[in-house]
Amino acid sequence: MNADEAREVAARRVEAAHRDAEQRIALAQSFYPEPLRGYGRAEIAFLRWEIERGVLDHDTGSPWWRAINDRLLHDKLEAALLHAAGEGAAAPPRARLWSEFLSAPSPAAWYRAHNRSIVSGYLDHQALAEAEIPAERMMINVTLMRVLFTHALVAHPALALGRFGLIGRWPADPRGSAVRLFLDLRDVFPQRYPLQDVPIAALLAAEGRIPRAMDYGLIVPKLTPVYAFAAQQLDEPAVTTLIADGNPCYAGLRIKRSDLATDRIIRLIARLTHPAAR
Numbered sequence: 001m002n003a004d005e006a007r008e009v010a011a012r013r014v015e016a017a018h019r020d021a022e023q024r025i026a027l028a029q030s031f032y033p034e035p036l037r038g039y040g041r042a043e044i045a046f047l048r049w050e051i052e053r054g055v056l057d058h059d060t061g062s063p064w065w066r067a068i069n070d071r072l073l074h075d076k077l078e079a080a081l082l083h084a085a086g087e088g089a090a091a092p093p094r095a096r097l098w099s100e101f102l103s104a105p106s107p108a109a110w111y112r113a114h115n116r117s118i119v120s121g122y123l124d125h126q127a128l129a130e131a132e133i134p135a136e137r138m139m140i141n142v143t144l145m146r147v148l149f150t151h152a153l154v155a156h157p158a159l160a161l162g163r164f165g166l167i168g169r170w171p172a173d174p175r176g177s178a179v180r181l182f183l184d185l186r187d188v189f190p191q192r193y194p195l196q197d198v199p200i201a202a203l204l205a206a207e208g209r210i211p212r213a214m215d216y217g218l219i220v221p222k223l224t225p226v227y228a229f230a231a232q233q234l235d236e237p238a239v240t241t242l243i244a245d246g247n248p249c250y251a252g253l254r255i256k257r258s259d260l261a262t263d264r265i266i267r268l269i270a271r272l273t274h275p276a277a278r
Contacts, residue, residue, distance in 0.1 A: 001081055001082065001084075001085040001087065002087065002090070003082065003087070003090050003091060003092065005081075006078045006081040006082045006085075006087075006091070006095075007078055007092075009077070009078075009081060010074045010075075010077035010078040010081065011074060013027060013077055014027070014070050014073050014074050014077065017073075018058045018066075019058045021051045021056065024047070024051070024056065024069075024073070025044065025047060025048065025051075027073055027077065028040065028043065028044055028047055028073055028076070029044060030077075030080075031076040031077065031079075031080050031098075036102075036105055038174075038175035039101075039105065039110050039174050039175055040174075041174065041175065041177075042174050042179045042180060042183050042184075043072075043114070043174070045180060045183075045184060046183055046184070047069065049184065049185065049186055050065060050069060052191065053191055053192060053193045054192060054193040055193045056069060061193060062132065062136070062193060062194075063128045063131070064125055064128035064129045064131070064132060064140070065193075067121060067124075067125045067128055068118065068121040068122070068125065071117055071118075071120060071121035071124075072114070072117045072118060072121065075094045075095050075098055075113075075117040076095075076098050076117075078091065078092075078095040078098075079091055079095040079096070079097075079098030079099045079102065079113075080098070080102070082095065082099060083098075083099045083102045083103070088100070088102070088103065093116070093235075094113075094116050094117050094120055097109075097112055097113035097116050097117075098113040098117075100113070101113045107154045107169070107172070107173050107174055107175070108151075108154050108155045110174050111147075111150065111151035111154055111155065111174070112151070112155075112233055112234065114147070114174075115147060115148060115151050115230065115233075115234055116234045116235075116236065118144070118147060119144075119230070119234055119236055119239055120236070122144060122242065122250060123236070123238055126250070126251050129250065129251035130251045130252055132251070133194070133195060133197045134197075134199075134200055134253065134254075135195045135196070135197065135198050135199075135200060135203045136193075136194065136195050137250070137251045137252070137253045138200050138203055138204075138253060138255075139185070139189050139195075139203075140250060140251065141242075141248035141249075141250050141251075141253050142185070142188070142189075142215060142248070143185065144242065144248070144250060145215075145219055145220070145223060145226070145248055146182050146183060146215075146219065147182075147183060148226055148227060148229075148230045148239075149182065149218070149219045149222070149226055150172040150179060150182045150183065151172075151229075151230060151233065152222075152226050152229055152230075153168040153169065153171065153172035153182075154168070154169050154172045154173065155229075155233060156229055157169055158275060159222065159225055159226065159229060159275050160218075160222065160226070160273075161218075161273045162272065162273045162274050162275050163272070163273075164272070164273060181214070182214070188207055188208065188211045189203065189206075189207070190203075190206075200255065212266070213265060213266050213269055216262050216266050216270075217262070217265070217266040217267070217268075217269030217270050217273075218269060218270070218273055220246070220247070221246075221270040221274065222273075222274075222275065223243050223246055223247070223248065224243065224246050225275060227239050227240050227242065227243050228240055
């Protein structure tokens with residue numbers, strides 16, 4: 001099978017799963033053979049959350065969320081087909097990273113492949129995201145900053161956690177259960193799509209204490225270096241255009257500093273885990 005054939009087969013399989021949630025899940029799981037099944041745990045959990053929210057529904061869901069999931073699924077299927085045919089090196093860049101993961105699996109290789117697919121979808125589908133209400137765009141930005149941060153936890157833990165970097169790889173390993181603390185949004189934002197058109201400040205205020213501390217104590221203070229690290233790791237310089245003045249700005253999101261008001265505990269977390277901390 002050559003690259004053109006793999007691309008066409010992958011596209012047909014993704015299209016066939018548009019109206020069947022269980023088929024979409026089965027396709028996503030099929031990428032991971034039994035020895036690698038654990039690597040798909042967090043991804044499949046997130047996929048189930050998307051389905052439960054309704055964002056992947058073919059008729060009433062979100063064109064943006066569906067486009068991002070389609071991109072991820074397509075890249076994996078294309079890579080698996082070419083890898084099985086011994087043609088992984090001939091795959092286009094996004095699928096090649098997934099083929100490299102299959103050849104030499106590791107948490108860092110998984111994040112690099114996964115995040116390259118996700119980031120390419122973000123960059124290619126900004127117009128779809130701009131059609132979402134501000135509250136949904138906030139969720140979209142939080143999703144991106146969290147998955148880029150977890151990549152840094154694995155591949156550059158001192159950047160993510162400063163003096164506590166030695167413990168960074170364990171909670172971010174996609175095979176473990178702890179990674180859901182970062183990638184599971186069930187307890188963070190409203191769980192039905194579409195969201196009510198509430199102010200972003202109200203959406204943020206509704207976050208639980210632990211997710212809020214993680215987002216605004218651990219992640220937001222480091223967005224500039226984390227996004228720069230992602231740009232280098234993914235060979236995608238445009239990643240750095242998705243933040244402005246240290247705040248997420250994808251799809252025209254505008255956040256007021258007052259919306260990110262932090263308490264003493266959050267400020268302490270930010271200071272203790274700063275990359276320059278000693």
